Amino acid sequence: MAATIPRSALRGRPKTDADDRTQRIVLDGVSWATYEALLADHGDRSVPRFAYDRGVLEIVRPTATHEERADALAAIVGVVAEERGIPHRSVRSMTYRRATERRGFEADASFYIQTLDRVRGKRQIDPESDPPPDLVIETDVTHSSLDKLDLYARLGVLEVWRDDAERIHILVLRPDGEGYDDIAASAALPILTAARLTGWLGDESLVLGERHRWLKQIRDWVRAQADTSG
Amino acid sequence: MAGIAQRAPIHEQATTPAPSGEHRFVLSGVSWKTYEALLADHQDRSAPRFAYDRGLLEIMSPLPIHERRNWSLALLVTLVAEEMGVDAENLGSTTFRREDLEHGFEPDSCFYVRHVSVARAKDQIDLRFDPPPDLVIEIDLTHSSLDKLPLYARLGVPEVWRDDGTRTRILVRRPTGDGYDDVGFSPAFPVVSADDLGRWLGEGLTRPRSAWMAALRAWLRERLDAGEATRAMSP
Incomplete structure (x- = not known):
């Protein structure tokens, strides 16, 4: 007796909790050429993100929540830089990879601040001669099986903001x-402390859609610092 | 404000348990060349397993429970074949692909039964000329987002045993080749039904292996003897 399975039963299965979790897979034994072929296939798409460390490839598709938190941290950088007149470049999830190191990454957000002069005016950043972004933001590190900090350190990233789901950590290269x-x-932005970033990111108004007020509050605070310091 | 605006603490996701069964990741926009490069990098490994369907690439990395179910079902096939006196060759997670169709897969297990001579005679199976495996075993505990049945159908796989962790289905390719029907009994091994598979798989996961094998053999013999007796009685 043959019973036909409805196509929908096989194809469109109900959404599960797994869909709301960061998707991540780690492959080892991946050659540099394959890593580059994957990057080429994905062109300028920022998702999923690829990180590569001497044969180990991690592919991550962050959740909307992680993207939102990364975006909020990036917005703070923008406001502080704007209010304090700090020149910078925001290169988002730009791929920074160095063939000689056989390492590469795409952070949730990345900025040139201290080494801006070395990439100023460059449309194309050449990782073999140009520095990596000075500040990178990472909002989902809880289940990473690839040592991202080691990867960043080897490539010379000066500062990492990490959101470990408890608080924001500011990590500075030794x-x-x-x-x-x-x-x-x-x-990179000495006015900001990890405690302050953690407080701002924990603010309910962010998820309540009050981002405009949230940003204004941060702007006001930055201005107040400027007033008291000078 | 709908959608992401939830009052629940943002951090709670970190405590969500990891998926059980297997890790799956689907990439889109992957070229055939890149798929082949990944296969070449991984040619000597059975995990992770790659499936490819015209630009979509699924990477699946099995966890122990996935492999235990897979191995139990594969062992069951081996015993059934042996008791039935049928020659069957397990080609494991061999890569099957056809560039002209931009399709490729690596099953959890697969068997050549009707075409056993092909599997035995050839070092390389080329699906343009050679038949696909007669039976593919697929364990899918986390609900693959790349449905592999259309892919198996296009590559001509006649029978798929798909186990989702709660039941094992026997799926048979329609004569039109446009999909599979859920049937009660295996055409390759008519002695077993889908219910039998579920039951013996369940026991295989809990009982000591040798006891399970002995019990399965005894059951198969009884079943086959009964079948012969029935046949002998019929005119």
């Missing part, structure tokens, strides 16, 4: 380049 120190205040 002078010897061998790793990061979890410190209180940002090196």
